[in-house]
Each structure stands twice: as C-alpha cells, then as structure tokens.
Amino acid sequence: MxxxxxxxxxxxxxxxxxxxxxxxxYSDEQILAELRGCAERLGRSPTMREFAADELTxxxxxxxxxxxxxxxxxxxxxxLVPRRHASREELLEQLRSLGRxxxxxxxxxxxxxxxxxxxxxxxxxxxxxxxxxxxxxxxFDVPLGEERLExxxxxxxxxxxxxxxxxxxxxxxxxxxxxxxxxxxxxxVYRMFEPRRGAWSAFQYRVRERLLERGARVERDGxxxxxxxxx
Numbered sequence: 001m002x003x004x005x006x007x008x009x010x011x012x013x014x015x016x017x018x019x020x021x022x023x024x025x026y027s028d029e030q031i032l033a034e035l036r037g038c039a040e041r042l043g044r045s046p047t048m049r050e051f052a053a054d055e056l057t058x059x060x061x062x063x064x065x066x067x068x069x070x071x072x073x074x075x076x077x078x079x080l081v082p083r084r085h086a087s088r089e090e091l092l093e094q095l096r097s098l099g100r101x102x103x104x105x106x107x108x109x110x111x112x113x114x115x116x117x118x119x120x121x122x123x124x125x126x127x128x129x130x131x132x133x134x135x136x137x138x139x140f141d142v143p144l145g146e147e148r149l150e151x152x153x154x155x156x157x158x159x160x161x162x163x164x165x166x167x168x169x170x171x172x173x174x175x176x177x178x179x180x181x182x183x184x185x186x187x188x189v190y191r192m193f194e195p196r197r198g199a200w201s202a203f204q205y206r207v208r209e210r211l212l213e214r215g216a217r218v219e220r221d222g223x224x225x226x227x228x229x230x231x
Contacts, residue, residue, distance in 0.1 A: 026059050028077075031067055034059055035078040044115045045080040091127060092138040094118045105140045107131075107185060132188075143183065149192060151183050156207035157214070166204040166222040 038046045038054045046054070048061040048071055061071065068074035076090070098106045098118050108121045108131055121131060128134035135142040143151045159167045159175055159182070167175075172186040193199035193206075208218045217225035 026063060026067070028067055031059050031064055031074065032078040035064070035075060035080060039078075039080050044120070045075055088127060091119045091124065091134065095124075095134060095138045095140075099138070099140060105135060105142060141183070148184070152189050152192065152203070153206055153210045155182050155184075156189075156203065157210045157216075160207055160211060160218075160224050161216070164224055166207055166218070166224070169200045 034057045035046070035051070038051050038057055041054065041056070042050060048064075051057055051064070052061050064074045065071055068077055095106060095118065098110060098114060102110060106118075111118050111121050111124070111131075119127075124131050124134045128137065132142050132144060132148070136144055156167055156172075159171065159180070162175075163171060169186050169190065172182065172189065176182050176185065189203055190196075190199045193202040195202075204222065208222075211218050211224060219225065
C-alpha cells in the first residue's frame with residue numbers, strides 16, 4: 001500500500017512568506033542557545049530526535065533546519081561537533097580549541113569530560129588511528145613512533161635522577177599531577193611495552209639502560225647513585 005501524498009498546488013512566493021513568518025518566531029541565537037543547552041544536559045551533541053525529546057527545548061528540529069539549512073550546519077554554528085559527519089579539519093580545530101582552553105595538550109579524559117563540544121575518543125580513533133596521531137596533526141607537541149619512545153626514556157631518566165631511583169607507575173602519575181613536564185601519561189608509557197603484565201618493569205629496564213649510557217650508576221634495587229650526570 002503506497003504512501004498518500006497531498007497534491008495541492010501552492011504558490012511558491014506564498015509558501016516562502018509563510019515559512020519566513022514561522023522562522024521569525026525564533027532568532028538564530030535563541031536556537032543556538034537551545035542546542036548548546038540540550039548538548040550540556042545530554043553530555044554530548046544531540047540528534048534531532050534527542051533535541052525534540054528534551055523537555056526544555058521549544059524549537060522543533062525542523063525549525064532548526066529551516067534556519068540553518070541542515071541539522072549539522074546548525075550544530076556547527078552552535079560550536080558542537082556533528083556526531084557522524086564532522087570533517088577531519090573540524091575535528092582538529094575542536095582539539096586545538098580545547099587545548100587553548102585547557103592551556104595544555106588534551107587527554108582522552110578531557111575529551112570525555114567535554115563531550116558535546118569536542119569529538120568523542122572513539123570518533124578520533126576512527127578518523128586518525130589514535131588520539132596521539134590526531135593531536136600531532138593538530139599541531140601539538142606529541143611524539144609518534146620511535147620519537148615517542150625516545151621521549152619517554154629521556155623523561156624517565158630525568159625523573160629517576162630527581163627521585164633517586166627508577167620511577168614507578170605511581171611516581172609518574174604523581175609527577176604529572178604535581179605539574180612535571182612529562183609528555184606522556186603513565187598509561188601511554190605502559191602501553192608501549194610488552195608483555196602487558198610486566199610492561200612497567202620493561203620500561204624501567206630501558207630507563208636503566210639510558211642512565212647507564214649517560215654515566216649514572218644504578219643499583220640492583222633500582223636506586224640511582226647521587227651525582228649522576230643529568231641527560
């Protein structure tokens with residue numbers, strides 16, 4: 001059984017005037033404010049169905065489309081990331097914007113805490129392969145590949161000299177929380193090494209090698225002798 005469609009001739013100019021009158025009920029800014037408010041309540045960028053179901057919104061999704069052309073164009077104007085159709089450059093700009101706001105390189109936790117205004121970690125991974133690759137392409141000082149490992153070893157050696165011993169997983173976390181300039185999180189370092197159950201000790205072994213190369217004396221218990229030459 002086919003879908004019935006009304007076949008009524010409507011004068012185009014009259015229809016345009018009617019639509020213009022409907023659009024005047026809301027200003028663009030009112031609609032954008034409703035989109036932002038809905039995103040904040042949801043914790044993510046809303047779909048048309050989610051926007052319509054929000055009891056605190058008053059504009060119909062079709063009204064939003066009438067004002068901005070498409071639903072995703074409206075969300076872009078509101079500073080929200082379209083959930084499935086964001087361009088590569090839009091995702092990069094959202095990461096740059098978040099970095100400027102935070103004053104540092106964003107982490108996956110930051111993306112989760114700012115859902116609705118920035119891309120999800122899953123979308124970033126799907127588009128760029130990893131968060132590190134996305135941040136690198138966005139212009140952040142994020143090393144990749146062999147450079148990433150080198151940065152971790154150099155920073156691990158420097159931290160060992162400060163601590164007087166090879167850094168533990170919790171030492172790395174505490175140093176970052178205290179404001180130390182460590183490029184990678186403790187989990188990013190951990191995931192670079194195999195096997196996973198012994199990943200951190202494998203990292204400590206490589207840090208020990210780096211210290212020995214630079215003239216430091218590292219004892220069997222992991223303590224670093226005083227007076228070691230800094231990298």
